[in-house]
Amino acid sequence: MDVRLESGERRSVKVRRRSGHVVGDRVEVVGERLQRRERDTELRRRDAMGRTHVVAANLDVLGVVIAPLPPSPAGFVDRALISARAAAIAPFLVVNKADLPGAAELVADVRETWIDGPGGLELPLFIVCAAAPDEPEHARGLAELLTFFAGQRRPRRGAFIGTSGVGKSSLVNAMLPDVALPVGEINEYSGLGRHTTTTATLHELPGGGELIDTPGFRDFGLVDISEAALSEHFPGFREVVFDSGQRCRFNDCRHLSEPDCAIKAAVSDGRLAPARLQRYLELLEGL
Known part of the structure; x- marks a missing residue:
């Protein structure tokens, strides 16, 4: 593995195949060993x-x-x-x-x-x-x-x-x-x-x-994304609804058929495109 030192010099260090190091890691070189710092x-x-x-x-x-x-x-x-x-x-x-x-x-x-x-x-x-x-x-x-x-x-x-x-x-x-x-x-x-x-x-x-x-991918699967995280990070949901202080009646609302759903209300009044909700539901089904 190539390591770029603070001086700008590059150094080759042998690491185990399954060492867990990935490109972008910040490490300390101790002899012929790498100690990884905490990742941001x-x-x-x-x-x-x-x-x-x-x-x-x-x-x-x-x-x-x-x-x-x-x-x-x-x-x-x-x-x-x-x-x-x-x-x-x-x-x-x-x-x-x-x-x-x-x-x-x-x-x-x-x-x-x-x-x-x-x-x-x-x-x-x-x-x-x-x-x-x-x-x-x-x-x-x-x-x-x-x-x-x-x-x-x-x-x-x-x-x-x-x-x-x-x-x-x-x-x-x-x-x-x-x-x-x-x-x-x-x-x-x-x-x-x-x-x-x-x-x-x-x-x-x-x-x-x-x-x-990075290598190309045939597809990009979600990793360890809960239903709540999917809703929080889905493009448009936070910006249109959650950041404005609106909330669904139920904390675990899936935006399906629950009453008083803030996301469905945003779709109904035109603040959120219906296609946004449909894309979310397709991803939700695949979790």
Whole structure:
């Protein structure tokens, strides 16, 4: 495992395969041993077999990358946003492959669903084309993304997550031209991307900030999210209802058929889009 010392020097330290260390950990090097410090945040996911994995540690921000092709699975963005918010990591959205047909429609859908519509979030949105970063119509989005990582008060450490094939490795290459990560192709039969990143790595951005490149996922399962936490962190619920002091009659309200439900009342009077409640119910059923 490579460790970056405070001096900036990198040192290779042997660790056990199941040591529990992940990219982003802060450690103390004692001889040939690593002692991990307490983590501020953990990004965790559940794989298709139900196993839990810590993907990265000590993140400030998490970028959810989507593209017109391949389309992300239903509920992927919601699950990623909920996982980030529950882990106290600030999420943002990246629409990649802005040059492809359907990109404008995808951006419009993203804005309506998560930003501008009833219950919208104050989510940073970056529109990029990582495969052609120098094209004038695409350069602005990449520049804005680099400025975001550099931060106004202090640099940010972040990571991108996205299903395989949405162009995460191309995006990292555009932000870090000297890294040159391998880039996969879309399978013409399945419409899915091939995994090109198999391990997570941390990179320093030239303008400030740090970027962790993570493997692509077919999907992103929620980890240890209770029904109460799902309701609290579901996009729009807290912003529209809970932050305004409104509460359901029952503390354990699932927003199904319970009387005096504040969420259903917000849908009825137009403060929350009906699609928001429907997406929540679909995730609730899968817990």
